[in-house]
Amino acid sequence: MTNTIRDFMTEVMDGYENEKKTRISQSDLAWKIESGFPQVLRDRLFPGNLTYSVRGFAGWGSWTDTPYVMIRHASAGKSCRTAMSIVYVFSKDLEFCYMALMAPWERWSLEDIAVDVEVYRNRLGIEDLSTGLDTMDLRAGSQLAEQMEKACIICRKYRRDQLPKESVLFEDLKKAIAVYENSIRIKVFGDVKVKSKDTSFKRIYTKYRLGNPNVHSHCEAIYADSDDYTQQMVEGICKLTGCSGLISTSSSRRYDLNRPANPKNMDAVFEYRDTMHRIFEHMDILNSEDKVIQPFLHLAFHAIRNGDNHGSEIRVSYCEPAVFRTASWFSNQVRDKMKNHSIHGGSPVRVTLQYVDQTSKEFHRYGENGDRYNDNSKLYTFLMVEISEDLRSMSRESLVAAFGEIIREFSSEFAPSPIGKLA
Known part of the structure; x- marks a missing residue:
């Protein structure tokens, strides 16, 4: 198994801070975040399945503190304002990468986001985070980071110096996709x-x-x-x-x-x-x-x-x-x-x-x-x-x-x- 996910995490954690000295439009790493890795991940996970989109974000004109890659199914919604998604997002200090199931986060009201998160957790039968599940801390303090932290339904945290093997990362992602599709199925057909x-x-x-x-x-x-x-x-x-x-x-x-x-x-x-x-x-x-x-x-x-x-x-x-x-x-x-x-x-x-x-x-x-x-x-x-x-x-x-x-x-x-x- 090729180290698709692990190599991408390592490259971003090791090179992102230094790459920010380069104009984002001329950066190879920005291209990998926004297009290269998403395309590879999509081909590997969903060959021929046009209902899934995978895209990344490194910033608009200037670099973001918290780059991410988002996986979204067409039935879930059309944008991160309306759609639940699966996201790989990096903390500002690049010490952590989170693989998270996310409620729609591009909204002004953090209270509305929090309400949606509870609805999703109840729908999926996910217990309160006090039971030991990972929580998201992007260490950025920006509005985007705060919105994403609040929108996290459930996540897996990966430390820079303790990245798991590719097989573990891939299995974690497959489990997240199964939970994600279950939520969409409940949304479309009810709790069968x-x-x-x-x-x-x-x-x-x-x-x-x-x-x-x-x-x-x-x-x-x-x-x-x-x-x-x-x-x-x-x-x-x-x-x-x-x-x-x-x-x-x-x-x-x-x-x-x-x-x-x-x-x-x-x-x-x-x-x-x-x-x-x-x-x-x-x-x-x-x-x-x-x-x-x-x-x-x-x-x-x-x-x-x-x-x-x-x-x-x-x-x-x-x-x-x-x-x-x-x-x-x-x-x-x-x-x-x-x-x-x-x-x-x-x-x-x-x-x-x-x-x-x-x-x-x-x-x-x-x-x-x-x-x-x-x-x-x-x-x-x-x-x-x-x-x-x-x-x-x-x-x-x-x-x-x-x-x-x-x-x-x-x-x-x-x-x-x-x-x-x-x-």
Whole structure:
């Protein structure tokens, strides 16, 4: 892991005071604070996610005593007058850098800022700072410093002579982002209760499991709000196999992840793409160009609408001719494992395989495709699996077991790395 954050802190703490002798418009360090480091941090944390902005501040015309870098999500607000944010800010004596979750601070009234901070703390369940959490002291005495100190919801303090390792700094930032996104989710959707045993990571529009890095398969349910059966299936498959998983926690009518990005669903789609990138990085299967380098099976589970099927049915769809071999293997596996299964002695399960041309209107129902992660080797296979209501409602355990076995067999059939036996 490159020392992106640690090196930046060290460079500012060691060089900022001396650099202030240079005109800010001609300073390399000012550029790094305001543009260079923010761009690197954004590319590292949110590749392709346009809902996050990262910018720095070293001063307007003259140097500020307390330089900072701010991370902000579009759903939180448009400026530091209205938006909660995550900030790296340095004390005036450069002995400390604070990584803080901040209420909007560019306001005249310190009382208004303090009221907002208490609202955010109550919303997030953060205890009073007397319990031992770090407090912000920028040692500047300026109006900006006072506003930022008052706007600090919770922070982590790093001493100049005791900077942690990069892995610790990066992990602290990821935890802060998780708390930040939780606050935005509460703001947008209200305080949604989750199951006490749910160990998945919660974001604003989705929740996900990273899974076992050696299980190169992924399951998702992006219409979970309108069909709880697919959500239960995905959770069951993830627990059984250790594969990664993603479930939409927002309204699919308002934030439809099964459509190309548009002004209505854009924030949710970008979060989805960013989450998939996190999962791939966790599995360590991307090359320097973000292309998948090992066989990977991506299963998107959907409901067949009532009246749009003829009894017990499973439809497997693919949209790249190059992945036909994997799609055909998958559908044959489903057909074989469900051949003796029927609902109350009725007709056996019908399994169909269909190709959806990317140039057709029908393709736009399928949202994402493999172009983003595939090169000429076509190792990334995206399949849409639609299931009739009778199977989803009355045969979930059988479906979970069948798809679990298929994921296990995919790893041995296509992937070079063996995985352990199913639990």
